[in-house]
Structure formats: C-alpha cells, structure tokens
Amino acid sequence: MSLATTIPPLLAAGGGLAFVARMALGSRSAPAVRPETVADWVAAAPMELKASILVFCDRAQELMMWHELGFGSPKEGYPTALDVQYTVYGLDVDVQMRGGHKTADWTDQATLDAFAQYLGVPEVTALSESPGFIRLQVRVLDTLAAPSLLPVAVPEDVDLEAVPTGVFEDGSTWTVPVQGRHILAAGGMGSGKSSLLWSLVNGMGPAIRSGRVELRVIDPKGGMELGYLEPLCTRFSCTTADEMVGQLEETVTDLQAAAQKYRGKVRKPVPTPDNPLVVTIIDEAATLSAFSDPKMQARFERAHGLLLSQGRAPLYSVIETVIDPSKENVPQRQLLPYRVGMRMDEAAQVAMIHGQGARNRGSYCDRIPHTTPGVCFVQEDGKAGFQRARAFMVTDEDVDRIAAQYKPVPRPVNLADFPQERVA
Numbered sequence: 001m002s003l004a005t006t007i008p009p010l011l012a013a014g015g016g017l018a019f020v021a022r023m024a025l026g027s028r029s030a031p032a033v034r035p036e037t038v039a040d041w042v043a044a045a046p047m048e049l050k051a052s053i054l055v056f057c058d059r060a061q062e063l064m065m066w067h068e069l070g071f072g073s074p075k076e077g078y079p080t081a082l083d084v085q086y087t088v089y090g091l092d093v094d095v096q097m098r099g100g101h102k103t104a105d106w107t108d109q110a111t112l113d114a115f116a117q118y119l120g121v122p123e124v125t126a127l128s129e130s131p132g133f134i135r136l137q138v139r140v141l142d143t144l145a146a147p148s149l150l151p152v153a154v155p156e157d158v159d160l161e162a163v164p165t166g167v168f169e170d171g172s173t174w175t176v177p178v179q180g181r182h183i184l185a186a187g188g189m190g191s192g193k194s195s196l197l198w199s200l201v202n203g204m205g206p207a208i209r210s211g212r213v214e215l216r217v218i219d220p221k222g223g224m225e226l227g228y229l230e231p232l233c234t235r236f237s238c239t240t241a242d243e244m245v246g247q248l249e250e251t252v253t254d255l256q257a258a259a260q261k262y263r264g265k266v267r268k269p270v271p272t273p274d275n276p277l278v279v280t281i282i283d284e285a286a287t288l289s290a291f292s293d294p295k296m297q298a299r300f301e302r303a304h305g306l307l308l309s310q311g312r313a314p315l316y317s318v319i320e321t322v323i324d325p326s327k328e329n330v331p332q333r334q335l336l337p338y339r340v341g342m343r344m345d346e347a348a349q350v351a352m353i354h355g356q357g358a359r360n361r362g363s364y365c366d367r368i369p370h371t372t373p374g375v376c377f378v379q380e381d382g383k384a385g386f387q388r389a390r391a392f393m394v395t396d397e398d399v400d401r402i403a404a405q406y407k408p409v410p411r412p413v414n415l416a417d418f419p420q421e422r423v424a
C-alpha cells in the first residue's frame with residue numbers, strides 16, 4: 001500500500017498567510033475545512049515522516065531549519081514552505097525562495113544531503129518548476145524498488161507513438177514514442193540498457209509479427225545478448241565495423257527511396273506491412289562512433305547523421321544506447337531528441353544526456369543506486385521536468401518467448417513487387 005492511499009492529504013500549516021499564498025500558487029488539493037493542529041498532523045504522519053511534518057508545518061521549527069542550514073537569518077529573512085503534500089514517495093514541499101537565492105543553491109548535492117540528515121530521511125531531491133519557487137521532494141519510499149514484470153499480452157494494434165516500456169513512479173505506464181522520435185538511452189554497465197531495448201521490442205512485438213514494424217539491429221558486442229533478436233529482424237549485423245556501418249548505409253539508401261515514394265503524396269505516413277516503420281537499434285553505439293578507425297568513424301557519422309536527420313517523416317526510427325553520453329561518443333546527440341537517462345556515475349554525465357541544468361529540473365541519474373537497474377529519468381513530451389521511471393524486467397524466459405512469438409509472419413507474394421510481374 002502506498003503512502004498516498006493510507007494517509008489523508010496534508011495541508012500547509014503556518015497560518016493564514018501561507019494558506020493564501022498557497023492558493024495563489026494553485027494548490028493540488030482542496031483546502032482543509034476542519035481546524036487541525038500541527039500535533040494532529042504529526043500524530044497522523046507515518047513514522048518516517050513525522051520529523052519532516054513537524055519541520056514544515058510548524059513555522060518556528062521551519063525557521064530553525066533554514067537558519068541551521070544557512071538559508072537565512074533574522075536580518076536577511078527566510079524562505080517559506082507554502083504547501084506540503086503527501087506523494088507516493090513521501091512529501092512534496094513547495095518553498096518560496098528568499099531573494100538572492102538560485103535554484104542551484106538548493107539542488108547542490110551537499111545541500112540536499114544536509115536536508116536529508118536534518119529530516120532523518122534517506123533522500124531529498126529538489127526541482128524548480130517556476131522561477132522563485134523550489135519543490136523539495138522528501139523521499140522515504142522507492143515505489144520503483146521492486147522490478148515490474150514485462151507484460152505478456154500486448155495489444156495487436158499497439159500505438160507506435162506510445163510503446164509500453166515500463167512504469168512511472170506513480171504506477172502509471174511509461175510509454176515511449178518510437179514512431180516520430182529517435183531515442184538515446186545512456187547508462188553505466190548493468191544499468192539496464194539491454195532490458196530497456198527488450199522492453200521496447202516486446203511492446204512492439206505484435207507489430208513486428210504483422211510486419212507493421214521492420215526491425216534492423218546492429219550489435220557491436222558480437223550478438224551475445226541481442227543475437228536472440230535475429231529471427232525478428234530483416235537485417236542483423238554484429239561482426240565487423242564494415243558490416244555494421246554497411247547496414248546503416250544500406251538503411252539510408254532505403255530511407256531515401258521511401259522519402260522519394262512518399263514525397264508530395266503523403267504528409268504523415270501510417271505504418272502498414274506494405275510501408276512499415278523501420279526501427280534501427282544500435283546497442284553500444286560508441287563502438288562505432290568513437291572506438292573504430294577514423295575512416296570507419298567518418299562513414300558511421302555520415303550514415304548515422306543522414307538516418308537521424310532525414311528518417312522521421314518517412315518512418316525510419318533509431319533507438320541507440322551508450323554507456324557514456326559524451327560528445328565524443330554521441331557526436332550527433334542533438335538529433336536524438338528522446339533521452340532516457342539511466343544510472344550514471346557522474347553528475348556531468350547527467351548534463352550530457354539531459355542538458356545543462358537538468359539536475360535543477362529534476363534529473364538525478366547520478367543518484368540511481370546499483371540495486372535498481374532499469375530505473376531512469378525521462379522527459380515526457382509537453383511536460384516540464386523529468387519523470388522517474390523503471391523499464392520492465394526482462395527474464396531469459398521472456399527473451400525466448402519474444403523470439404518465438406513475434407517472428408514476422410511470411411508475407412504473401414505480391415506480383416506488383418516484381419517489375420516484370422512474374423516471380424522468378
């Protein structure tokens with residue numbers, strides 16, 4: 001049972017002033033009708049959150065914390081906690097910053113550690129959604145701690161702009177727009193990149209079987225892991241750089257022919273077995289972009305750049321993974337707009353995958369523990385900030401099932417495909 005379902009919503013304390021300000025901000029809950037005291041709120045709070053409730057609901061306690069953590073003084077004034085809400089992971093506290101503070105003053109790791117120590121909780125994160133305000137996220141429960149099983153039944157008519165891939169921390173399904181986006185997933189060894197790829201393939205499974213999706217895989221790691229995918233693919237390469245880059249070049253040729261076919265006739269083609277969405281998966285792309293010889297790198301960069309920049313409209317999508325999302329490894333990062341940030345070692349890598357200031361907007365890839373592979377931060381279309389998600393767990397049995405269940409069905413021979421209208 002989550003905290004949210006066991007505890008009634010808590011409303012901001014701190015007297016009428018805070019209440020008015022909270023309403024002006026647009027509170028996410030209805031105002032309290034019953035007069036309640038701080039003691040009532042503390043009594044009703046779960047053990048792990050009692051100290052936090054006391055601190056953020058009792059203005060004197062709150063001021064003491066700001067003071068002790070160096071966030072103000074009687075002369076300079078203090079920040080103000082405007083709204084306190086229970087969430088699935090603990091509490092969200094919306095704070096009005098004091099004049100002169102910057103978002104980075106709050107999202108700095110040493111500061112967040114100091115908040116966690118003060119409140120006696122495992123973790124505090126922070127993000128800024130509007131200027132002048134900061135949201136502190138007091139985290140006592142990781143709703144993504146337990147892996148989520150891969151769904152066995154996927155709808156036949158799966159929406160390729162929303163492929164089910166995992167779960168968000170609020171329990172809703174995380175879907176990925178494979179059609180219309182190129183996807184880059186980055187994370188350290190064992191962070192769950194391959195499982196993410198299998199989750200995506202599973203989500204597209206029925207479309208692969210029917211031919212609505214055509215899968216082409218490049219596995220520079222020799223096919224040890226993704227080799228099981230080969231029966232589902234129309235192209236699969238895993239041996240030499242020449243073979244793998246050659247496959248990419250061939251895909252660019254096909255893409256240009258598709259663009260020619262659609263030109264002036266269809267603005268937004270719909271994938272069908274006759275005109276499929278061609279999905280190229282490149283696992284550990286740095287092997288080709290950075291670790292091959294310069295001539296091969298140049299060939300890769302050209303084909304990769306053309307595929308990414310021209311592919312979306314004529315139904316050519318790319319999904320690629322890298323361990324380190326540095327500029328050297330992914331020189332064409334800007335062409336991969338959907339970014340999945342998995343566990344990373346350094347805060348600098350978070351900026352590489354999610355952009356400068358990503359931490360201030362809630363991407364904490366460098367804080368994902370080794371114990372929860374598959375956990376990641378993603379930016380959802382049209383939403384500010386980043387969402388924490390976990391890709392589905394993929395077992396060996398799942399891999400065998402996917403390989404057996406989603407093999408493309410043989411297509412009936414269409415005479416129109418043959419120039420002389422006869423089958424040789």
Ligand SMILES: Nc1ncnc2c1ncn2[C@@H]1O[C@H](COP(=O)(O)OP(=O)(O)O)[C@@H](O)[C@H]1O
Pocket residue numbers: 147148187188189190191192193194195196373374375390391392393394
């Ligand atoms: N989403 C997940 N849920 C649970 N366990 C996972 C998940 N993703 C990966 N794992 C575990 O972590 C291990 C490493 O994952 P893998 O996908 O191979 O990482 P990577 O490709 O990043 O090196 C897997 O063997 C699996 O046991």
Ligand SMILES: [Mg+2]
Pocket residue numbers: 193194225
């Ligand atoms: Mg892998």
